[in-house]
Amino acid sequence: MxxxxxxxxxxxxYKSRRRGVRHALDxxxxxxxxxxxxxxxxxxxxxKTTTLRTLLGLIxxxxxxxxxxxxxxxxxxxxxxxxxGAIVESPQFFPNFSARDTxxxxxxxxxxxxxxxxxxLELVGLRDRAGERVKTYSLGxxxxxxxxxxxxxxxxxxxxxxxxxxxxxGGIREMRSLTxxxxxxxxxVLLSSHILxxxxxxxDSVTIISLGRRVAFGPxxxxxxxxxxxxxxxRLEAATDLPRAADALARAGLAVTAQPDHxxxxxxxxxxMVSRLLAEHGLYVSELAPVTVDLESVFLExxxxxxxxxxxxxxxxxxxxxxxxxxxxxxxxxxx
Amino acid sequence: MSLYxxxxxxLGKRRFTRWAALLGLLVLGAVxxxxxxxxxxxxxxxxxxxxxxAEQQYQEQVRWAEQERTVCEQAKASGQAQPxxxxxxxxxxxxxxxxxxxxxxxxxxxxxxxxxxxxEMITTFTAIxxxxxxxxxxxxxxxxxxxxxxxNLLLWRPRRLTVLLTKLAALLTGLVAVTxxxxxxxxxxxWLVGTLRxxxxxxxxxxxxxxxxxxxxxxxxxxxxxxxxxxxASLGRHTAMALGGxxxxxxxxxxxxxxxxxxxxxxxxxxxxxxxYALAWMQKKVTLEDWQSCNSVTYYGECxxxxxxxxxxxxxxxxxxGLVGALGAALxxxxxxDIA
Numbered sequence: 001m002x003x004x005x006x007x008x009x010x011x012x013x014y015k016s017r018r019r020g021v022r023h024a025l026d027x028x029x030x031x032x033x034x035x036x037x038x039x040x041x042x043x044x045x046x047x048k049t050t051t052l053r054t055l056l057g058l059i060x061x062x063x064x065x066x067x068x069x070x071x072x073x074x075x076x077x078x079x080x081x082x083x084x085g086a087i088v089e090s091p092q093f094f095p096n097f098s099a100r101d102t103x104x105x106x107x108x109x110x111x112x113x114x115x116x117x118x119x120x121l122e123l124v125g126l127r128d129r130a131g132e133r134v135k136t137y138s139l140g141x142x143x144x145x146x147x148x149x150x151x152x153x154x155x156x157x158x159x160x161x162x163x164x165x166x167x168x169x170g171g172i173r174e175m176r177s178l179t180x181x182x183x184x185x186x187x188x189v190l191l192s193s194h195i196l197x198x199x200x201x202x203x204d205s206v207t208i209i210s211l212g213r214r215v216a217f218g219p220x221x222x223x224x225x226x227x228x229x230x231x232x233x234x235r236l237e238a239a240t241d242l243p244r245a246a247d248a249l250a251r252a253g254l255a256v257t258a259q260p261d262h263x264x265x266x267x268x269x270x271x272x273m274v275s276r277l278l279a280e281h282g283l284y285v286s287e288l289a290p291v292t293v294d295l296e297s298v299f300l301e302x303x304x305x306x307x308x309x310x311x312x313x314x315x316x317x318x319x320x321x322x323x324x325x326x327x328x329x330x331x332x333x334x335x336x
Numbered sequence: 337m338s339l340y341x342x343x344x345x346x347l348g349k350r351r352f353t354r355w356a357a358l359l360g361l362l363v364l365g366a367v368x369x370x371x372x373x374x375x376x377x378x379x380x381x382x383x384x385x386x387x388x389x390a391e392q393q394y395q396e397q398v399r400w401a402e403q404e405r406t407v408c409e410q411a412k413a414s415g416q417a418q419p420x421x422x423x424x425x426x427x428x429x430x431x432x433x434x435x436x437x438x439x440x441x442x443x444x445x446x447x448x449x450x451x452x453x454x455x456e457m458i459t460t461f462t463a464i465x466x467x468x469x470x471x472x473x474x475x476x477x478x479x480x481x482x483x484x485x486x487x488n489l490l491l492w493r494p495r496r497l498t499v500l501l502t503k504l505a506a507l508l509t510g511l512v513a514v515t516x517x518x519x520x521x522x523x524x525x526x527w528l529v530g531t532l533r534x535x536x537x538x539x540x541x542x543x544x545x546x547x548x549x550x551x552x553x554x555x556x557x558x559x560x561x562x563x564x565x566x567x568x569a570s571l572g573r574h575t576a577m578a579l580g581g582x583x584x585x586x587x588x589x590x591x592x593x594x595x596x597x598x599x600x601x602x603x604x605x606x607x608x609x610x611x612x613y614a615l616a617w618m619q620k621k622v623t624l625e626d627w628q629s630c631n632s633v634t635y636y637g638e639c640x641x642x643x644x645x646x647x648x649x650x651x652x653x654x655x656x657x658g659l660v661g662a663l664g665a666a667l668x669x670x671x672x673x674d675i676a
Contacts, residue, residue, distance in 0.1 A: 057494040058487065058675040077494045086491050092484020096351055105349075108342035110492040149488065 002070070004157050004188040005032035005055070010064035012050055012212075024050045025061070026212035032157075032190055032205075037183045039203035039220070040192040041295075043303050047212040048192050049089050052161055056086055069156060082110065085155035087163065091146030095135035099126050099145050102134060103152060112152055120148040125174065139166030147175070151182075158182060161192045176202055200295040210303040220295065227298040232271050234263045235287035236278075248281045249274065264291070339493055343506035352475045357514055360468035364518060367460060368525045375448040375533040386443035394438045401432035448534030451543055454526055455550055459618045461522050462554030466614075469511050469562030470582065476507050477566050478575030486573075487675055500670050504566055504663075511562050512555065519551060553617055553648065560655050567662035571669055585610075603628065604644045610654075617651035 012025040025047045032038040042048045053059040055066055057074045066073045068080045093102050103117045121130045124144040134142065143166045150158055160179075164172045172195070179202050183189055193199055199206060199220075206223055208216040216223050236245055239261055246256045246263055254274075255266040268274060275285050347353055376382070408427035411418050424430065477500075480486040486499075493499050530536040568578035590609050597605045604624045606612045616622040623643050630639040 053674075053676065056491055058490060060672075060674060074494070081492065081494050088487070088491070092487065094479065094483045094485045097349065101349060105342055105346055106488065106492055108345065109339050109489060111338050153492075 001033040001035060003031050003067075004034045004069055005030065005038075005190065006065070006067040007031075007051070007055070008065045010051065010054060010066060011062045012047075012054060012059060013062045023212050025054070025064075027064070028209060028212055029214050030207045030217070032188060034188055035183065035186055036204045037179055037189045037191060037202050039199035039206035040190055040209070041194075041196065041199060041206055041299055042209035046209045046303070048209060049161060050212075051209070052086070052088050052159055052190075052192065056084070056088065056159070057081075058088070082153055083156040084159065085150035085153050085157070086159035086161075087146040087150045088159075088161050090162075090165065091139075091142040093134045093142065093145060096133055098131050098133055099137070099148070100130040102145065103149060106149055107152055110153060116152055116154070120151045123151060123178070124148040125171075140168055140171055143167055144171070147178075155187065157188045157190065159190045159192075162194070163191065164193060164195055164198060172198065196294070196296040196299055206295070208299060208302055215302045216298070224293055224295065224298060227293060227301060231291035231293075232265045232268045232274060233287065233289045233291055234265060234274060234278075234285060235261065237284050237286045241283050244281065245278055245283050248277060248283070252277055262287070339499070339502045340506055343503050344510060347476060347506055347510045350476065350479075352479070353472050353510075356468050356472045356475075360464055361518060363464050364461065364522060367457075367464075368522070368529070371448060371457075371526070372529050372533055375446050375529065377533055377535075378444055378447050382445060383440070386440040389443040390438045390440040393443075394433070394435065397438070398432040401430055405430040448526070448529050450526060450530030450534065450536045451538045453534075454523075454530075454547060455619075457522070457526055458547065458550045458554055459615070461519065462557050462618060463614075465515050465518065465554075465558045466561035469515075469558045470565035471579070472511065473507055473562035473565035474569035474578030475575045476569075477503055478569030478573070478578060481570065481573035482575070490675065496670050497667055500570060500667065504563065507562060507566060508559055511558065515555060515558055519555075523547075550618060557614060557617060557655070560659050563659055564662050567666035570666040571662070601628070603642070607644060607646060612646060613651040613654050616646040617648050617655065620648045622646045 007028060007030040010025045010028040011023065014022045014024055016022070028047060028051060030040070030051070040048055040051075050059060054061045055068070055073065057077045060074075068077075069083060071080050073080065097105070099121065100117060103120065104114060106112075107114055107117055118127070118130075121127045124147050126141065126144050126148060129137075129141065134145065137145065143163065147160065147163055150160065163179075164175050167175060176198060179189055179191065183204075191199065191203060203220055205219045206217065207214055208223075216227070218226075234245070234249075236242060242258060242261075242263060246258050249256050249263070249265060254268065257264040257266075265274065271288055271290060275288055278285055404423075405427050408423040408430055411423060412427060477486075480489070480503075489499060490496060527536060565578045565582075568581050569575050571577060572581075590611075593608050594605055597608060602608075603626045606622075606624050612622055612624070623645050626642040626644070629642040
């Protein structure tokens with residue numbers, strides 16, 4: 001499938017006399033293929049929003065290449081922007097205009113037919129409140145309005161930055177359903193979110209960013225498989241045999257962690273080998289199950305942002321690929 | 337073109353624009369009504385009343401002079417000591433003013449002579465509309481920046497300079513339309529005041545042409561004020577930047593400089609104050625006088641101060657520099673800045 005969005009080696013550096021130089025994006029790469037729902041994940045301050053703003057021409061990059069729908073941006077942005085709907089970070093609108101006025105003015109500025117305004121208001125569930133001023137809206141309603149503004153152009157590429165932020169559970173489910181429907185209609189969706197369960201449910205592929213660099217990418221299943229660690233859970237018919245089994249497996253070179261009623265094995269390429277090895281020692285397996293990981297645990301592992309008891313992780317403390325100590329945690333943020 | 341029409345719609349939909357325009361029109365209306373009620377037409381009755389008042393005042397002066405002369409003579413005859421300077425050496429020197437020295441014109445009520453006074457009214461109109469233009473211009477783009485509306489718009493129209501200049505064009509179009517309409521009502525209103533409460537005599541085509549040119553200069557000043565407000569608010573990405581800048585300039589740059597220069601004994605202090613140039617622009621010339629100097633002392637002790645003429649050409653240079661500087665900085669910043 002052709003790429004709708006390509007980013008190569010994107011760099012953005014902020015310089016401050018007081019705090020030195022900070023690389024918000026440090027050679028970041030991303031590819032989103034047509035028709036996909038692509039998750040864009042990263043800890044706070046990792047560069048997600050900077051990437052999206054740079055892509056949309058709001059921030060000037062210091063280097064790298066970006067293309068949307070095959071056209072180089074920002075040079076070709078005026079030509080392709082009509083096919084890109086986006087919300088970036090929290091929804092911001094002029095508070096004294098109604099939702100209908102807000103969308104109507106955007107439609108006017110973009111040359112979109114005014115009939116589309118009512119269509120998107122219906123789509124995001126704001127039809128009955130469209131005449132009220134935005135300042136009376138809840139965060140969730142503003143979020144719906146933001147999505148409506150992004151959908152107004154009926155874009156080929158939809159960029160949603162934290163679209164579920166502020167939505168109630170019903171709203172989150174509606175957003176999930178809407179995203180799927182849009183993708184089914186052929187729209188490519190780039191979804192940035194911290195609700196990893198949602199990403200795992202909705203997205204076909206993901207890119208994970210940490211300290212301005214890509215740390216993982218690909219189809220969701222592939223990313224999960226790559227980072228499951230080939231872990232296997234083993235139970236025996238008799239729990240009293242667990243020490244013998246642990247000893248036999250350890251001597252065979254496997255990493256074994258003993259639990260009261262089962263063993264956890266790491267680095268197992270072929271689970272059948274475990275069954276055969278234990279049978280040779282007269283030990284019989286009652287359960288041999290590969291341990292599945294979820295996106296959250298992969299994310300926490302890859303970005304090294306899992307909470308550690310007794311420690312208070314700072315915003316810029318996460319994994320930096322290619323940096324000193326990689327793949328462990330590295331201090332980021334303002335450097336010399 | 338769609339962006340331009342949309343920005344015109346946005347300008348009209350803004351509550352602040354509507355309230356500011358309404359407030360400006362109310363102030364203009366108040367001035368018009370005030371001038372109407374503080375003037376009246378001069379007719380034979382008013383002339384006769386003024387004549388009577390002048391005569392009455394003359395008679396009072398005569399009576400007073402006679403009383404003083406009598407008191408003076410009595411004091412001289414009694415030989416009582418009088419405070420020095422209380423009476424002249426010769427009581428006959430106390431005389432009433434000559435007949436005709438009290439002009440009946442002094443007692444005429446205020447009247448609105450359109451030909452001589454409407455020029456000042458154009459300046460008043462310009463001052464009020466310039467303030468409205470500055471504030472509305474600042475708010476139009478400042479609120480867009482601070483509310484995130486500008487960022488939303490740039491997601492639709494990424495050509496930043498086009499967006500900013502189109503917004504400015506829409507602002508100025510709306511402002512000029514309101515100004516021209518209000519100016520027409522203003523002129524008609526004062527023509528009515530002149531007709532009912534004064535005079536509209538001697539209004540030759542030359543006089544109208546002069547008013548027209550003054551009005552045109554006023555329109556330019558209003559447009560420049562609105563553009564400055566727009567540019568400053570865009571630079572600071574907030575309405576308060578323009579308003580704060582204006583207040584800061586007024587307090588520090590004008591009052592502060594004025595006081596400092598006065599303490600330093602500088603000449604032509606008004607030449608450092610912006611309103612002087614605004615006035616020079618409107619009146620074509622302002623002559624400043626330095627009363628600390630005293631040239632050409634005549635035999636009678638007359639003192640002629642040094643003068644400095646500030647013309648509309650001087651003012652135009654200042655306006656052009658301010659306009660180009662502020663708008664240029666806003667455009668350059670708009671082009672270069674990261675929008676976060």
